[in-house]
Amino acid sequence: MDIKALRYFVELVKQKSFTKASEKLFVTQPTISKMIKNLETELDLPLLHREGRRFWLTDAGEVVFQNAQGILSQMDELVTELDDLNELRKGRLKVGIPPMIGHLYAGIIRQYRQLYPDVELVILEYGGRKLEHAVLDGELDVAITMLSEYIEDDLNTLEFNCYPVYAVLCDTPEWREKSVVHWDELSDESFFVYTDEFTLSESIHQACQKAGFTPQIAARSSQWDFLVALVKTGGVAFVPEPLCGRMDSKGLLIRPIEPTINWDLGVVWHAQRYLSKAAQAWIELCYRYKESLNKQPQ
Known part of the structure; x- marks a missing residue:
């Protein structure tokens, strides 16, 4: 079912006028008529009783109108949440850290929470090998762990400390x-x-x-x-x-x-899989942390 057709139909019913609906939607009246006709054809039911310029809802039209409002509301919420993710106003980041490492990088975690307070941060404590497999399997977005020459090829790495x-x-x-x-x-x-x-x-x-x-x-x-x-x-x-x-x-x-x-400690993430905005922000923060280490006097 065409979401745009539903939106046109709901707006028409709310405005009670093709003219007002076309002004509200910034489309022509024939466009609205065509979209609603297509919707009626798809449903195989009339949605409007028409009499000249006047119209009113059929029983089917009433059902569609009531349900379409909920559908459009959910679509609007979905778009808003996706926009929020892009701006990191929402989201979830799953980070893996071995038990013995956590205290060393508590500062990065605190900084991330300060920059993105609405991103839910989930921290899982595993050993290094298990962390690598969890990242590869998609259970974790990123992990801080001990790096080695035998690390999996599908993992990107950024070394922190040795x-x-x-x-x-x-x-x-x-x-x-x-x-x-x-x-x-x-x-x-x-x-x-x-x-x-x-x-x-x-x-x-x-x-x-x-x-x-x-x-x-x-x-x-x-x-x-x-x-x-x-x-x-x-x-x-x-x-x-x-x-x-x-x-x-x-x-x-x-x-x-x-x-x-x-x-050798560093952060790892999947080299092929799509990275969420929350994960990208974490990795960017890790690069800044790495730069700060390089600037410290030896």
Whole structure:
């Protein structure tokens, strides 16, 4: 059914005159007559009783008139909401962030909320690998995560920060005298590592393989502070530099590892799928954040 024909019909009934309706709609009277005739043909029912210049609604015309007003109102609301989306007065943005990263980028989230207060921000916490798949599947619009050389080809990336990952060990004489730990020295230790959905867990496993051994996994968790607590009974955990200052280091040693694993953080989004205005605004904000990092003194 032609929405324009419905609009012409409703306006004609409201104005009760072809002349007034044509002035209101900025079209000719024959155009209105033709649109309504087409509507009657489509419905196979007369909508108007005509007598000279006078007209009144048939029973079918009354039903169409009442329902058409609701339809046109909904269409107007739809157009308004779409316009609001374009201006970011409404919308929804689904952002994925690993649990250990959130506090580092709370400033970006706050700034986005300040700039676009009417956009609903949904934040989901997953591990890096799961975040990548969620973006690829359309479950998430964007994600902040650890980047790696094995990241999916269909994802665009923007790197933010790069931090070294440290070994966290029990404070024993053996480790106390070492300023740096090499991977092969950890071959007999129990490993407390992140779940398989975390990109960092994959990087740790690869580093061990390159050093010639398979790590002895004693426990896995998505909570870095829980893994650190387990180390106090012996073993090793791995914590990115920004988190080291947040942990209770009593009874623990924090040591650099060689070769170093880097915790490269950045934002990812789908390279092929259409990006909503809300997502485009987020990415633009991320680029500005990146520029601000580049301007900071080294």
